[in-house]
Amino acid sequence: MIARIAATLVALAVPLPATADIDIQEVTSPGGIDAWLVEDDSIPFVALEFWFIGGSGLDPAEARGATYLMTGLLEEGAADMDAQAFAAAQEALATSFVVDSFRDAIVVSAQMLTQNRDAAADLLRAALVEPRFDADAIERTRGQVISIIESNERDPSDIATTTFNRLAYGDHPYGTTQEGTVEVVSRLTREDIVAAYRATLTRDRVVVGAAGDITPEELGLLIDRILGDLPAEAPPRPGPAEFGLEGGVTVVDFPTPQASVFFGHAGIARDDPDFFAAFVLNQVLGGGGFRSRLMEQVRVERGLTYGIGTFLSLADLSPTLLGQFSSSNDLVAQAIEVVQAEWADLAENGITQDELDAAIRYMTGEYPLRFDGNATIAGILAAMQSDDMPVEYIENRNAYVEAVTLEDVRRVAARLLRPEDLHFVVVGRPEGLSPGN
Structure with missing residues (x-):
């Protein structure tokens, strides 16, 4: 749905040393x-990332999907350019703009050559400040969104995630998909789209990451050139999303031989003093691929799935600990029992010293590899600001991980892992499980 211009500048991204000393x-x-x-003049290229905090979570209930539709239109014409003219202008400047909608933010990524920087900035400004929202573009993009919604409604994995969120959050924006429903999207008007635009793209909620061939003084002027004419303030964000789902199993009947499972319970916030211990714990539990407990017990030992993983979701308004896997209908009930047993064992007994050492070794070793180019770095810088992280975080992050002790993880496992609160949404026709379990 969101048009992505061919990434002509990807090859120009500059890899950094594995030390992540930036x-x-x-x-x-x-x-x-x-x-x-992060300034680097080794090649004439700069990457910018703008995060507008709020995202599709600002949609009113009666217009859910308006922000998602609106972001798909920001590259469909601006100022005196229709969609074709706008695309041609991007190509002529060898610049790339990508706009993505998320429930907590709208993310605008831009890459441009130094020699075309001012012209590229003016083009991006036009997209963000003077979008056209032409009738033909609206209908074309609306059709694309409806196609995505209909495809998701046939996908067992998407059904599982959507059902879990609806049960957990009810009427809160977190309880609905950001794409909206076919019924609502079909009736969205241009006025709804303009309202979503005015509510989400504002100067008071934007954070900016930049990397490449630009000085601080040039960056300041460029930011104002692009964003200076946006509205100053956004409307209030929704309140905290209370996680209202108790432990149990919900079955959604769906004709498929492979059941999709989405599961979890309330999690831990990034600013919690125990976050890094929880981070390491999740690596051992299900975040470490074949090194994780769940992969070992559910796949390797019993052959109940091809893959299973867990992750700490750090959504702004409701942190959660979540996981997912697929299994054949005749094995999924057994797989759920194994997950519950491992959850309970870790909660009671924690992890071993060998598991802790392996997790820390991997987590500290792979971290510098993330900083593999200007575009990636710009995104990391914006994400850090959106999470209110200090500028020294990158320098200190591995030390935070290395400081986690076995006792820290055991204590946090007892606090965070609550097997009685685990809820599983199973989409399929699982044997031994029935709707309402």
């Missing part, structure tokens, strides 16, 4: 917009 400069534009910059 110099982050804090910048405030003349207009008062904050940004973080």
Whole structure:
């Protein structure tokens, strides 16, 4: 649904050393917009990332899906350019813009050559400040969104996730899909789209990451050039999303030989003092691929699935600990029992020293590899700001992981892992499980 221009600049992304020793400069534009910059003039290229905090979670209930539809239109014409003229202008400048919608943010990623930077910035400004929302573009993009919704409604994995969120969050925006429903999207008007645009793209909720061939002074001026004419303030965000799902199993009948399972319970916030211990714990539980307990017990030992994983979801308004896997209908009930047993064992007994050492070794070793180019770095810088992380986080992150002790993980496992609260949504026709379990 969101048009993605061919990434002509991907090859220009500059890999950094594996030490992840990067110099982050804090910048405030003349207009008062904050940004973080990693300056590198080794090639004439810069990557920018703008995160507008709020995202599709700002949609009113009666217009759920308006923000998702709106973001798909930001590359479909701006100012005096229709969709074709806008695409041609991007191609002529060898620049790339991508706009993505999430429930907590709208993310705008841009890559441009130094020699075309001012013209590329003006084009991006036009997309963000002067979108056209032409009738033909609306109908074309609406059709694409409806196709996505209908496809998701036939996908067992998407059904499982959507059902879990609806049961957990009810009427809160977290309880619905950001794409909306066919019924609602079909009746969204241009006025609804304009309202979503005005509510989400504002200067008070934007954070900026930048990496590449640009100085702090140039970046400040460029930010104001692109964003300075956006509205100053956004409407209030929704309140906290209370996780209202108790332990148990929900079965959604669906004709498929392979049942899809989505499961979890309330989690832990990033700013919690125990977060890094929980981070390491999840690596051992289900975040470490073939090194994890669940993969070992559910796949390797018993052959109940091809893969299973867990992750700490750090959604702004409701952190959770979640997992997912698929299994044949005749084996899925047994797989759920194994997950519950491993959850309970870790909660009671924690992890071993060998597991702790392996998790820390992997987590500290792979971290520097994430900083593999300007576009990636710009995204990391924006994400850090959106989570209110300090500028020193990258320098200190591995030390935080290495400081986690066996006792820390055991204590946090007893606090965080609650097998009695685990809820499983199973989409399929599982044997031994029935709707309402």
